[in-house]
Amino acid sequence: MPQITVEELAALMKKAAGVTVSPQQLMEKPETGFDVLGVDSLGLLGIVGELENTHGTPMPVDAERCKTPQQFLNLVNTTLMAGA
């Protein structure tokens, strides 16, 4: 399974939550909280839904509870790796 990149996450944050953040920002400060970035819990749920639809595989339930992009990418990519 392909891994989820910061580029993909940044694009989804824009699409599902209306938050503009560059992949560079996500890369440089991956521990900045979703709340600080402006992504609320429904926004993160939307991002998870989009990922499940595009990758055709369910994400772990904890994905929507992640506090930072770093946590989120680690969890989701671990799951995708295991499913590969």
Add this chain to the structure above:
Amino acid sequence: MSEPKDRHAAVTGIGVVAPNGTSTDTFWKATQEGLSVLDRVTREGCEHLPLKVAGEVRAFDPAATIEERFLVQTDRFTHYAMAAADFALEDARLGQASIPDAPYSIGVVTAAGSGGGEFGQRELQQLWGKGSRFVGPYQSIAWFYAASTGQVSIRRGFKGPCSVVASDEAGGLDALAHAARAVRRGTDVIVAGSTEAPLAPYSMVCQLGYAELSREPDPTRAYRPFTQGACGFVPGEGGAMLVVESADAARERGADIRALVAGHGATFTGASRWTESREGLAHAIGQALSEAGCAPEEIDVVFADALGVPEADRAEALALADALGEHATRVPVTAPKTGIGRGYCAAPVLDTAAAVLAMEHGLIPPTPNVFDVCHDLDLVTGSARAAEPRTALVLSRGLMGSNSALVLRRGNAG
């Protein structure tokens, strides 16, 4: 516990997003000129529907005032609410900077009848077209009639009493009255009002069942209450938010008191029972006058509900006669909504905004497209009438049977 009587509720700010103007100034200019902006419906997906004429908001760019993350979460009716709330707060000189100190001193009250139909339709199409996994999570809040109160309070950081009034179109006035009560009970400021966005395919189809809806395709003839040509009402969108503030708090910070919310009354007489609405509306007016300590002769202008259905128009004229006596035939009556459409809950809030502006400017705006009045009322038609209104009565009835009346007194700013 009884409400302390010395905490008068004042209007200190007005924010408007209306079909005839997307700022309070442009709205008032068009309203006092009697400009009608009713036109053929141009919204995508609505062209084939039998409802041909409406009051569309066409000059509003939500992205110019609202952050993208709030736009993606919300329907058009909430976009209007967030923008109108911003305009009202700015008008009241309550900027972002003055809030963080006391977030619990500001609350929000809105009313909505139509909700977020456009957003909801899009997500329901995803549901039935692709499946439940393709429905965005914001569907859970965006379509809901309470969304505007929630989003305005979240976006601006207001943590005071927040509520939503669900009482039909008259709910617009009930929301203002509810705000005034919250202020009397001790909250400094309530941002109150209503905005609606009923001009989208799903929302419009929902309205097609209303017998009171005008099907007339000619915009100049579609909405002509109080005339022999009355053939129903034309819907409109947009609305207004007002800053309702304790008069003491306003004075303390040196803000202008534009008007006082002096009295309110509400009754219920049943869906589409227009003959019965006479009694209900008369009682509501009586309650509002009584709460305001206002004699009928003190009313200087009436902003009528003006449904445009002969039976309902007659009931309204008779209700005014019942409640105001002989004064009902002398007091100037106006219905500027014939130029912009009837925005459900938002309609009486726009009327309230117009009433405050009329008292400030000493000018009663006319009733567009209406010339041949067939009731014993002094309806202001043609052009605005110079006057010095000090007390205004705003009336509203809902299709589902609610009747409300609001009495406003002029403030000290005029």
